[in-house]
Amino acid sequence: MNWDIPTLEELEESVWRCTACGNCKTAYDFGPPATFGEICPAGVEFGYDGNMASKGKIAFARGLLNGDLEWTEAFLNDIYRCTICTGCQNQCELDHKPVIPEIMEAMRRKAVEDGVGPMPTQKVIAQSLKSYNNPYQGPRRVRTDWTRPFKKAKKPIKNIMKKDAPILFYVGCTGAFNLPVRNFPVATASIFQKLGLDFGILGENEICCGSTAMRLGDTEEFKRVAETNMKTFKDLRENHGVETIVTSCAGCFRAIKKDYSLSDEYEDHLGGIRVIHTTEFLFKQFRDGNMAFTKELPWKVTYHDPCHTGRHMIDYEVDQDGSRQWKGSYLGKSEAECLYDIPREILGAIPGIEFTEMERIRANSYCCGGGGGVMTGYGDWAVKNAGLRVQEALDTGAEQMVSICPFCHYNLNEGSKRLKSDLKVYDLVELIDMVL
Ligand code: SF4
Ligand code: SF4
Numbered sequence: 001m002n003w004d005i006p007t008l009e010e011l012e013e014s015v016w017r018c019t020a021c022g023n024c025k026t027a028y029d030f031g032p033p034a035t036f037g038e039i040c041p042a043g044v045e046f047g048y049d050g051n052m053a054s055k056g057k058i059a060f061a062r063g064l065l066n067g068d069l070e071w072t073e074a075f076l077n078d079i080y081r082c083t084i085c086t087g088c089q090n091q092c093e094l095d096h097k098p099v100i101p102e103i104m105e106a107m108r109r110k111a112v113e114d115g116v117g118p119m120p121t122q123k124v125i126a127q128s129l130k131s132y133n134n135p136y137q138g139p140r141r142v143r144t145d146w147t148r149p150f151k152k153a154k155k156p157i158k159n160i161m162k163k164d165a166p167i168l169f170y171v172g173c174t175g176a177f178n179l180p181v182r183n184f185p186v187a188t189a190s191i192f193q194k195l196g197l198d199f200g201i202l203g204e205n206e207i208c209c210g211s212t213a214m215r216l217g218d219t220e221e222f223k224r225v226a227e228t229n230m231k232t233f234k235d236l237r238e239n240h241g242v243e244t245i246v247t248s249c250a251g252c253f254r255a256i257k258k259d260y261s262l263s264d265e266y267e268d269h270l271g272g273i274r275v276i277h278t279t280e281f282l283f284k285q286f287r288d289g290n291m292a293f294t295k296e297l298p299w300k301v302t303y304h305d306p307c308h309t310g311r312h313m314i315d316y317e318v319d320q321d322g323s324r325q326w327k328g329s330y331l332g333k334s335e336a337e338c339l340y341d342i343p344r345e346i347l348g349a350i351p352g353i354e355f356t357e358m359e360r361i362r363a364n365s366y367c368c369g370g371g372g373g374v375m376t377g378y379g380d381w382a383v384k385n386a387g388l389r390v391q392e393a394l395d396t397g398a399e400q401m402v403s404i405c406p407f408c409h410y411n412l413n414e415g416s417k418r419l420k421s422d423l424k425v426y427d428l429v430e431l432i433d434m435v436l
Contacts, residue, residue: 001227002264005219006099008061008106013328014096015061015103024053024088027364037360039087041369041385051078053088054100061103064110071116079107080119081381083374084215085307085367090314095330098316108217118216122377125212129221133207135376136177140204143176146185147201150193157189160200164241167192167199168233170256172249173208174406180413181406187433188248188278194436195291199246202232211255211308216373226260230269237273248278248429250308250405251371257337258312277309279404279428283342286349295435296352302398303343303357304389304412304425305365306405313337314363335363343404343428350435356396366392368403370411386415390423401425 008015027039038044043052060078063069082104089100096103111117118126128137147157158165169192175185192199210225236242247253256275260266285291317331325331340362347355360366369375369385390412393401401416401423403409412425 001223001230003219003223004262004264005109006102006106008064008103008110011061011099011103011106012065014099015058015065017094017096018055018058019094020055020059021094022055023093024055024091026091027087027360027366028091029364035359035364037364037366039091039360039364039366041083041085041367042081044388045381045385046081051081054092054104055088057082057104057107058096058100061107064107071111071114076111076116076119079104079111080117080122080216080373080377082372083307083367083369084372086311087307087364087367090311090363093330095328097330098318101312105215105217109219110217112217112219118218118373119377122216122373125216125373125376126218126221129208129213129225133225134173134177135208135212136173138173138177143206144201144203146171146176146182147189147203149186150189155193158200159203160236160240160242161202161205163200165198165200166241166243167197168236168242168245169199169201170209170245170247170252171201171206172247172252172406174249174251174410176206178406178410181410181427184248184406184409184427184429187427187429190433191282191429191436194433195285205232209249209252209255211251211259212373214255214259215371222259226255226263229256230260230263230265233273234269242273244274244276244281246276246278246281248404248406248427250277250306251407253277254308254312277339277404279309279339279343279346282429282432283346286346291436293350293432293435297350297431297435298352300354300356300397300399301347302355302393302396302401303347303361304368304393304401304403304408305340305362306403306408307365307367307371309339309404310365311338311363313339338363339404343402346428346432347402350431356398358392358396360392368408368411368415370407375407375411382411383414383418386411387418388415390415390419390421394419394421394423399423402428402431404428
């Protein structure tokens with residue numbers, strides 16, 4: 001398989017399009033009401049020089065390209081102290097906007113190629129992927145532990161390799177191995193069973209989507225797992241009747257939808273398969289009248305937009321050949337694939353819920369702090385940053401926070417514990433399962 005994953009050198013023209021204006025420091029929305037706030041977790045924690053938003057990171061890219069900068073531990077820290085939340089990308093309006101995260105990840109790819117990246121604490125991820133096919137050092141047989149309650153209740157979940165089904169529930173490593181969030185695959189499967197859906201899982205044969213490897217710049221490891229998955233998905237479509245892949249993890253969703261599309265065999269392997277996040281999948285069930293909320297949940301809830309189901313899914317329009325404006329110019333964007341409205345509509349439809357918004361929402365959401373390898377590489381900072389987001393939720397008067405990413409879910413709960421607050425974070429599927 002050939003992959004169109006750009007090197008830093010291939011992105012050089014875009015790198016020089018940054019005017020160092022600094023707009024990427026702040027989340028702004030002209031409203032009404034107009035809102036302004038911090039957008040860059042790295043800048044909030046480490047200050048402006050280099051760390052904050054794309055302005056600093058792009059300056060590093062220039063330094064690497066023209067040979068002014070060499071790898072040092074401090075410099076590597078600056079490259080890896082970024083959650084790849086794309087908050088800065090959302091603010092920038094210049095022509096290199098569409099490729100800002102690619103520039104950051106291309107620097108990481110260069111670090112890995114040069115044998116200096118990722119950071120020592122993050123190397124465990126690559127090692128775990130190689131040894132266990134997941135980033136949690138989890139033995140293969142543990143991957144299906146979450147299905148035990150279903151077996152006990154004599155409602156076993158199909159292994160799709162043994163029994164065909166049109167829907168594959170791609171669970172993801174976080175739901176399978178990270179105990180504090182294991183309830184989300186349980187809730188998802190419980191909802192699917194309540195709705196009478198014909199679905200299956202890959203069980204012990206499921207492997208990591210490769211999202212973490214890609215975000216850390218480990219292209220080889222990403223390609224290895226991505227190619228294996230794509231071959232599996234093709235086999236599932238051709239031989240096991242799979243038409244839809246549902247994933248509850250924002251990272252898996254982004255990886256399968258966007259990162260895999262960088263392969264020249266994407267259409268051949270995934271063409272004809274619908275890849276959809278659980279939230280959107282369930283919303284369609286709700287809209288079509290197949291799912292009704294019959295119980296009440298008298299909760300005061302706010303909603304956290306994960307980066308990977310939000311602004312990571314923005315589709316940027318670029319004038320590739322210069323026929324409309326000038327070659328490579330940024331023309332506009334589409335947020336059609338971003339899951340902003342759907343979770344809010346579901347929350348609004350659950351009887352009893354009092355919904356309240358934080359200030360930084362949708363494309364201006366403030367990252368939980370766990371992405372881009374930060375939770376593994378800089379765990380204390382990740383949790384401290386999550387505490388900032390939890391405080392924002394508490395300021396609205398909310399008592400529960402809901403999200404649709406197990407990574408955000410885990411990290412925000414850790415942030416809440418750090419603040420010694422009573423606020424609990426839930427995945428939206430947990431709420432849906434409670435009221436069905
Ligand atoms: S990345 Fe964009 S917003 Fe940030 S300094 Fe450069 S041009 Fe300005
Ligand atoms: S991607 Fe997020 S953490 Fe990284 S520089 Fe941009 S705003 Fe900061």
